[in-house]
Amino acid sequence: MKFKGSAFTFGDDIDTDAIIPARYLNTWEPSELAKHCMEDADPTFISRISPGDIIVAGKNFGCGSSREHAPIAIKASGISCVIASSFARIFYRNSFNMGLTIFELDEALKKIDEGDTLEVDASSGKIRNITRGEVYSSRPIPDFMQELVKDGGLLEHIKKRGSI
Amino acid sequence: MGRTIAEKILAAHTEMEDFKEGDIIKVDIDLALANDITAPIAIQAFRSKGFDKVQDPSRVVFVLDHFTPNKDIESAQQCKLVREFAREYGIEGLFEGGEAGIEHALLPEIGLVVPGDLVIGADSHTCTYGALGAFSTGVGSTDFAAALVTAQAWLRVPESMKFIFKGELQEWVGGKDLILYLIGDIGVDGALYKVLEIEGPAISSLDMSNRLTMTNMAIEAGAKTGIIAPDDVSEFYVTQRSSRSYKLFRSDPDAHYVSIREYDCSNIEPQVAFPHLPENTRGISEVGDILLDQVFIGSCTNGRIEDLRLAAHIMKGQKVSKGLRCIIIPATPGVYMEAMREGLLEIFIEAGAVIGPPTCGPCLGGHMGILADGEKALSTTNRNFVGRMGHPGSEVYLANPAVAAASAITGRISSPEEVVS
Ligand code: SF4
Numbered sequence: 001m002k003f004k005g006s007a008f009t010f011g012d013d014i015d016t017d018a019i020i021p022a023r024y025l026n027t028w029e030p031s032e033l034a035k036h037c038m039e040d041a042d043p044t045f046i047s048r049i050s051p052g053d054i055i056v057a058g059k060n061f062g063c064g065s066s067r068e069h070a071p072i073a074i075k076a077s078g079i080s081c082v083i084a085s086s087f088a089r090i091f092y093r094n095s096f097n098m099g100l101t102i103f104e105l106d107e108a109l110k111k112i113d114e115g116d117t118l119e120v121d122a123s124s125g126k127i128r129n130i131t132r133g134e135v136y137s138s139r140p141i142p143d144f145m146q147e148l149v150k151d152g153g154l155l156e157h158i159k160k161r162g163s164i
Numbered sequence: 165m166g167r168t169i170a171e172k173i174l175a176a177h178t179e180m181e182d183f184k185e186g187d188i189i190k191v192d193i194d195l196a197l198a199n200d201i202t203a204p205i206a207i208q209a210f211r212s213k214g215f216d217k218v219q220d221p222s223r224v225v226f227v228l229d230h231f232t233p234n235k236d237i238e239s240a241q242q243c244k245l246v247r248e249f250a251r252e253y254g255i256e257g258l259f260e261g262g263e264a265g266i267e268h269a270l271l272p273e274i275g276l277v278v279p280g281d282l283v284i285g286a287d288s289h290t291c292t293y294g295a296l297g298a299f300s301t302g303v304g305s306t307d308f309a310a311a312l313v314t315a316q317a318w319l320r321v322p323e324s325m326k327f328i329f330k331g332e333l334q335e336w337v338g339g340k341d342l343i344l345y346l347i348g349d350i351g352v353d354g355a356l357y358k359v360l361e362i363e364g365p366a367i368s369s370l371d372m373s374n375r376l377t378m379t380n381m382a383i384e385a386g387a388k389t390g391i392i393a394p395d396d397v398s399e400f401y402v403t404q405r406s407s408r409s410y411k412l413f414r415s416d417p418d419a420h421y422v423s424i425r426e427y428d429c430s431n432i433e434p435q436v437a438f439p440h441l442p443e444n445t446r447g448i449s450e451v452g453d454i455l456l457d458q459v460f461i462g463s464c465t466n467g468r469i470e471d472l473r474l475a476a477h478i479m480k481g482q483k484v485s486k487g488l489r490c491i492i493i494p495a496t497p498g499v500y501m502e503a504m505r506e507g508l509l510e511i512f513i514e515a516g517a518v519i520g521p522p523t524c525g526p527c528l529g530g531h532m533g534i535l536a537d538g539e540k541a542l543s544t545t546n547r548n549f550v551g552r553m554g555h556p557g558s559e560v561y562l563a564n565p566a567v568a569a570a571s572a573i574t575g576r577i578s579s580p581e582e583v584v585s
Contacts, residue, residue, distance in 0.1 A: 013352055013441060017549040021556075022528040026231055026238035028205045040551040060353035060386060064549060065528075066288040068205050068304040089357050089388055090288055094304035144188040144318065154306050155213045155313075164190050164316050 001122040003080035003101070005052035009114045010041055012058035016091070019062065019070040030076035033069050037077040051078035054120065056112045058084065062091025071100040081120055083108050083127060083138070096145045097154040103127065103138035111136055122149075166416025168324040169393055170359045173299040173413055177282045185323045185420070193223065194281040196311035199267055200228040200239065202286035203246045205305035210249075210312055218253040219315040225257035225276065226250055227267035230524045232260065235531040265496025265522040268292040268464035272376060273498055275406030279394040280413055284308070284317050289464050289546065291382045295375035296402060297394030297412060302383060322388045324359040325350075326421045329366035331430040336580045338474075339374030340466060340544070340564035342366070343381045343390075344435035345427065348445030355387035358422065361415065362392050366429045372401040373470035380465045381546050384442040436542075436577060437562035440550045448567060448579045456561075458541040459490045459572040460553070462520070463527040466544035466565050467495030469502045475569035476508040478583055484516035485575030491533045493520040517572070529553045535560075542571045 018041040020033055027033065038045040038055075055074065061084035062070060071094050074082065081101040085108045095102045101122055105111065112118065116131040125138040141149075151157035158164060167175065174183070177191040198206055203226055218224065226246050231239035243260065250258040259270060268289050271277050279297035283290060288302035303317065311317055327346060347354070360382045367375065375392050382390025392398070394412045402410060436451050438444040461467070461475050472494060484490045492512050494500035500522060503509050509519055518533075526533030527545040535541055535554030541561070543553065548560035561577060570580040 015547075015549045017529075017547070017552050021551050022530060023551075025201045025528075025530075026236060026242065028208060028242075040556045060356065063352060063386060064288065064547060066202065066286055066290075066302040066304050068202070068286075068306060072205075086353065086356060088353070088386060090302050090304060093307065097304055097306035097310075142188060142320075154310050154318075155209055155215075158310055158313055159213060159215075164310060164314055164318050 003052060003054065003120040003122065005050070005054045005080055005118065007054050007056045007112050007114060007116045007118055008045065008049060009109060009112065010055065010057040013060045013063055014041055014057050015064035016062060016067050016070045017064055020067065020073040025067060025069055028069065030072050033073035034076035037073040046077060049078060052080045054118050055079055055082045056108050057082070058109050059086045061087050063088035066090045068094045068098060071095045071098055075100045096148045099153045105136055105138045165420055166418035168359070168361060168415045168419040169297070169391055169413045170299055170322060170324055173280060173282060174319065174321060176280065176411065183321050185321050187321045188318055189321055190316055191282055191319055193284055193311055193315060193317055195223055195225060195277065195283045196308055197225045197227065197267060197283065197285035197287065197290060198308045199230050199287055200232060200242050200246060201230045202305045202308065204242045206286060206309040206312065207245055207249045209306060209309045215313050218255065218312050221253055221255045223315055224255045224312065225271070226255065226259065227264060227270060228260040229264050229266050230528065231530050232264060232523055233521065262497060266464045266467060266524055268380060269467055269495035272296060273405070273496055275402065278402050278406050278408050278410035279398060280411030284311060288383045289380055291387065291389040292376055292380040292464060294379040294382065294389045294391035295372065296398055297392065299389060299391065301389045320357065322357055322359045323422045324361050325355055326361045326363070326424040328424070328426045329364040329429055330426060331366060331428040333366060333429050334433055336434050336566045337432055338564050339370055339377035341432055341435045342429065343378040344437055344442065344445045344562065345432050347381065347385045347442050348435065350385055352384060352441055352443045353386040355385040358387055360385065360387045360390040362390060367392060368395060371470065372397060373468045377465055381442070384546055434564055434567050434579065436567065437548055439548050439559040439561065442546065442548060442562060451577045454540065454561065454577045456488055456542050456571055456576055457539040458533065458535060459488065459568050460526050460533060460541060460543040460545065461565050461568050462493030462495060463524070463545040464495060465546045467493060467499065469499045471544065471565040472499065472503050472508050475565045476511045478566055478569035478580055479515045479573065480511050482515055482573045482583065484572050488572060488575050490517040490572040491520060491526060492517050493525060494522055496522050526553055542568055542577055544568050
């Protein structure tokens with residue numbers, strides 16, 4: 001699978017309250033959550049993005065709560081994938097479990113600027129920065145996680161194989 | 165090579181024998197937990213994927229604590245969905261209404277977690293139970309749904325970091341200050357994917373309440389969990405509350421740690437974390453003049469009876485500063501009852517504080533104490549992210565209950581010494 005879109009950049013330690021504030025957690029409707037995606041980090045974000053666009057961030061993206069509402073809101077907003085220097089661990093596992101594609105790229109914010117056009121090959125993890133004419137390799141994804149992605153998330157994986 | 169306590173607990177719950185750090189393993193779980201925010205997504209997923217059997221209902225716990233007593237229609241719907249699911253699948257561990265308390269204060273208090281357990285919870289502060297010598301970690305709703313179906317979870321075997329606390333604790337310093345100090349030292353991603361193993365003579369002398377406060381905030385350093393090896397204090401605590409058999413694990417002397425740090429507690433004064441990250445810590449003497457609009461004492465971090473006793477000790481016979489709201493929420497029904505018996509609630513009400521029923525409430529900006537634009541709050545909770553307790557333009561400072569109580573009296577962030585002679 002290939003993703004292509006413009007980069008929207010954020011800094012380090014973007015927490016789950018910034019991705020989807022707790023005041024909206026009285027619902028789990030993806031379309032409702034999407035309306036408030038990244039609201040406390042950038043209130044204009046949701047009105048500026050187009051389907052396929054890509055979030056790029058620094059270290060520890062998704063820190064804080066375990067709310068799966070965070071990857072759900074991002075996915076439902078039309079963002080195709082997230083690239084960050086590192087992810088907080090619960091956000092990382094939630095993303096694979098529910099099918100949001102994410103990539104770890106060292107020094108992501110040095111390699112990608114706001115507005116750069118990116119093309120990402122999900123299977124190889126290659127990130128092409130079309131604006132700069134450069135190609136980067138994201139960190140390899142463990143076999144088990146690749147299996148999850150292939151099966152369509154953790155629950156589909158269990159259905160298919162009878163266990164985790 | 166020897167194994168850490170975390171690795172030993174994992175080994176006792178997996179069929180894989182020769183795992184090493186970084187491997188992904190499948191583990192059997194003793195308990196899976198979810199709340200009124202995270203359970204609905206899991207239940208929705210469980211149903212929509214066509215599953216129709218809960219592997220072991222006795223290992224499932226739902227605590228409806230975040231937006232309860234239901235703050236609006238949507239929250240009521242979420243709780244209803246969980247209640248109906250629990251009924252349908254014979255899950256008896258449903259805590260709501262007068263039985264509900266904040267999950268991470270409630271589960272240890274009523275003996276649902278014992279040393280050696282492996283617990284996953286669809287709530288990031290599930291790491292709290294590490295203070296009992298259990299391996300417990302926060303996961304997402306899909307993991308919880310998977311646990312419903314299989315009573316298992318997948319985990320990446322984490323590396324461990326060791327933290328040794330030595331020396332005498334200064335006055336007004338507790339577990340909250342030690343963990344804030346640690347987070348201030350290593351940063352909010354200082355322990356990403358790793359286990360914080362906490363030990364040392366200063367930890368041995370802490371009661372369970374203070375230890376639970378410390379492991380509660382392991383996630384604030386990015387850790388998978390915080391863990392304190394069980395000793396007499398924890399064994400006594402558990403045997404008072406649970407009849408389940410338990411296992412005491414300890415790290416081998418030659419176990420591998422990615423780092424070992426030592427702190428001298430005699431250098432640690434009460435800590436305050438400044439907005440908007442728990443790592444922005446300063447000693448109380450370096451805080452300066454910060455006027456407050458609200459003080460909140462409660463949460464899974466500092467809402468236990470020991471915390472309320474400390475606050476009452478400071479607030480007794482005093483008045484909350486005019487123009488400041490002081491909100492106090494006992495974390496569980498048991499804490500509430502005990503605070504009433506001991507006359508703590510009377511002290512708080514006489515001082516002019518508001519007492520709420522056990523709930524997460526203001527901790528996550530849910531209800532019962534939301535901040536307006538530009539307001540500043542001092543809170544005994546664990547997170548001070550932008551918008552955490554209300555308007556994105558508000559600010560949250562984190563501290564221990566003694567500092568919070570003193571600050572409620574003076575109206576600005578204050579050392580307890582200013583109020584108690
Ligand atoms: S009290 Fe706060 S941190 Fe603890 S479980 Fe509730 S919302 Fe989470």
